[in-house]
Amino acid sequence: MKSNRLINENSPYLLQHAHNPVDWYPWGEEALQKAKQDDKPIILSIGYSACHWCHVMERESFENEAIGKFMSDNFVCIKVDREERPDIDQIYMDAIHTMGLNGGWPLNVFLTPDGRPFYGGTYFPPQNWGNLIQQVAHAFKHNRKELEESAEGFKQALNESELEKYGLIHQNNNFSLRDLEIIYQTIEKKFDKEHGGVGNAPKFPMPSIYLFLLRYYHLTKNENALKQVELTLQSMAYGGIYDQIGGGFARYSVDGEWFAPHFEKMLYDNGQLVSLYAEAYSLTQKDLYKNVVYQTIAFVQRELMSEEFGFYSSLDADSEGVEGKFYVWTEKEFDEVFENEEDRELAKEYFNITAEGNWEHGYNILHINPQSLLVSSTTNKVREWKEKLFKAREPRIRPSLDDKILCSWNALMLKGLCDAYAAFGESEFLDLALKNAQFIQEKMTSGSRLFRNYKNGKATIPAYLEDYSLVIQAYISLYQVSFEEKWLYQANALAQYAIQHFYDHTEELFFYTDDSAEQLIARKKEIFDNVISSSNSIMASNLYFLGILLDNRAYKAMSETMLAKISPLLKKEVRYLANWACLYTYFLTPTVEIAISGEQLFSFAQQIHKRYFPNKVMVGTLHQSKLPLLEMREAKQEKTLIYVCRNKTCLLPVSTANEAWEQMVSN
Template structure:
């Protein structure tokens, strides 16, 4: 018999719907059951592409004896961390407060009032069975002590970020070039100078670190930054962590060589990495980066796009119950498929009978580029292997659609179009933006009766069920603002402004001067958290701070700019000292260290002019444009008056004389 998860839409929850564990989704029914029966709650959190989540399910949650213990002693709740990042954030923080290293599966035990008292990650089956019994015994025999401990962990989460980290803004925010060098030197201390990335394993791509280095180089021309960007981006796309046959990056490398991936592919990684490689191509004109962007977008269109033009969340690491089986090769297979070309291929990729991984299997991984031989020849060999791989049983697809991750991928497509100028990239971007506009946007009325825009967090089977979090607003506003700057279609700018106004009204804590992660209209949990530290995905507050700065300049909304500067001002001390986890904030600092160019383009050829301007990498600018006329503040009294398309370069609303000469405009932008 299925359990209570059978009515859910999340693929992760549905994977557990036929477990003998009497799972409930997070919600009032389960929380009330715990209070009525006075039982401890287990909140078990994971996601569909999580390998160890699958292992624990097979070993423990599908075991009838262990499930019987769980059903007898606990109220069991399953949570998809991607659908409920608010729940995940609270109980992950509580686990870390207990002195336990976080990860997934995340298993936390709560009192009936949902306050946490103990937790961990993966447990082997016998350990898990023993723990369940011990938890119930402690609950029965030491209820008062557990309640006191739980209240302590909860109280720790109620401090505001400013209080917790001693954050105070300077009277007037400044960032100097010398301070940017300080930030760079702090990150540089942990570089892996031989293999790229940071000096640790496992290795995550961490796009915001390398984006900061690109922007830092644009300001300072520090060759050390460019050298490490090039080393890292080369190693990130030469196989192993990158799917050299089908395109797309996997979640992380388990080793320091970028060789052995954790094989799941996540939309959020690929959206950010497409942006990163597109920017790197704009700077270096390195064909390898353009090739990987193009191949990854083809993978996105082929495997990750719904009929309605939403982007799916993830591809699993496992197929046929085995991690990576879809992606790995035996030498025998390679010899059969490539025939007389096999020796050359196996030598290049270090493929052997014994295997370059485990159990005689080989991962396609390169240390060096293959440019010594005609690349067309290699592409033919890749195509042969890809065709064979397509006949295998595929990894599971997590086909839920998340607003925040779609925003990251939409921004990736826009950056790819901006710097590579491939029309298909813009077509995909517009199709996805319209999907977000039509299926994941809700109209709401403000207190004064005006229409505002809100968002949904998730979408599947034709419906959205959860109101959006700050991460959704942050990434979609960023994408819409970027989409305006390549299309000059003002509907996207208006959408971005309306969503920003909604976010300020419903998420902003004026006292703490940061944004809450959850909507004031949303479910009230035991704590209302804020996200300020950048990780594999940048903090939603750092993305919002950058959005407010850009939109404030484009729309002349000084209230937006003021909030942005207050946010960065309060973070400045941490940015200078804890840099590695604040690199998206540091990227915003690069925009404030030098004046931001406001580039207005007026005339019928504005699209072509924008494209030519973007052939030169100069990220510290915003675009505003119209073919004829516009009511936007920076375009007022700037109507098209001749056959020439004119470019106005302004700094802080003070403009140089207009020019039709693109090279002169580029000089003015410096």
């Protein structure tokens, strides 16, 4: 079978297109020079390995000989894996939005030979795509001047400052509980109070929203905020978006009820949701949340972990070319799993199995009705049913695995493991976290520099701000559960690198790309949350906590300035700025500093971690340490002591976790 240039790439997504009858190029100097040299427009097609509609468009259009020949003859065709090159994806997704078009993947953008966008879209059926490429080729030859003018206009719009675009010229350092209430009210209006979540279908998990609501509840004791978090977490855990048999969450639900998932499973979702459910458990002590955390970590270990303790990126939505086929059941398939008729009928009621199917083509998506009496009365039975169904499902043809390892997504899973250890004290979670951190350190780090990707023993792409911010965040968390100081110092080294190479001293925010990175048509800053929180908001939070942990006032000042620039937007639309809103809550009350010194360090730390108190930092040593918060705070006469402080002012040391807790909540 004839192959194109993508055959030499590492990305599973690019390799999926290596035998298309399209003369695909990977993004790089060769393709860009070819476009200029031949004076041809560029088709830039961006997607990812687990993307269902990317597969559909490939089958329908990119495997079509006639379409492939026309594309190759009239364009320079470039394929990009958005997960490897989020910088490219970000620019051209912004371009599509600037054009007033809906974005999504596959993302297909038409560019001038020098890389400026002039038209695009997402998925096109084959006839539409065939017509479109002919029209664009004709327009490029006969209406070149108009296309060039349009492309220049889009380029200028892409280079407009984010702060200027949203009128954030004057910063507001006055953070207040009154404004926090306004921020909360903007999102409360969009609560789905029947099914949980925010807004309508499709529904994405968006964990940062619920982490904000938890922090808001912690400050205000507003029961409606907690109620919405609990409704959402329960609805997701019982819905089809959660794999009821194998654990782990799909990327999103196509409906408003969390019932029908888009079946791909992404590492970044599962890492963040482990953190969210673990944190919610520490507040509510609900077994449902604990079960979700344990089952999701088991799924990640089983299906997304490499032998080197790196985590792979995703599982496809499709198997055998059919979306969701691995996960859904006909009534007949389900019945065959159970020999006992009583068990069979109970299990069918519990998982909502019907003869005609609750989804499409006679298939059933397993989901649970929380109102069913079975939910509370059949715990042990459900465990047995799930084991039988899991065993019956195992021989099926599996969805394909995207086995590239991404730095930032690993960091999200690493933080999830730290948060799970904090909530449950499960030593296996901490052990796995340390192994993954060591993997990142050994395979994806060079000094104070990170790499974005790792596959086949190689890390090749320089990291983005997303990678730096999330690894720093994960290392800060890892230090506070392991008390191994090397992780805190490495977090600081990475922060120093980011400040030196990503920071814009004019606007006092961070660029998404390193100053030594490839120069694209725009250098962007990410301030809005997507399915992952914005990299600037994560960096601002990192600087806040590193500022306290390392007694670095400059870090805290940078964090405050960054938040102040964005805070006017929070009162308008917090839905896509929820991680900034989390940081906002930290500035409203002093962060509690907990220093533990002595042989009972881990026992005391675990007792404190298990209770919900988000606005805290914890440092600890078995003997002595040079960390600022531990100086002059040694154990006395083999007695472990806990110091509870605010703004470096400490209460009298105590010798039990309960006494420390009382001091923490007393102000």
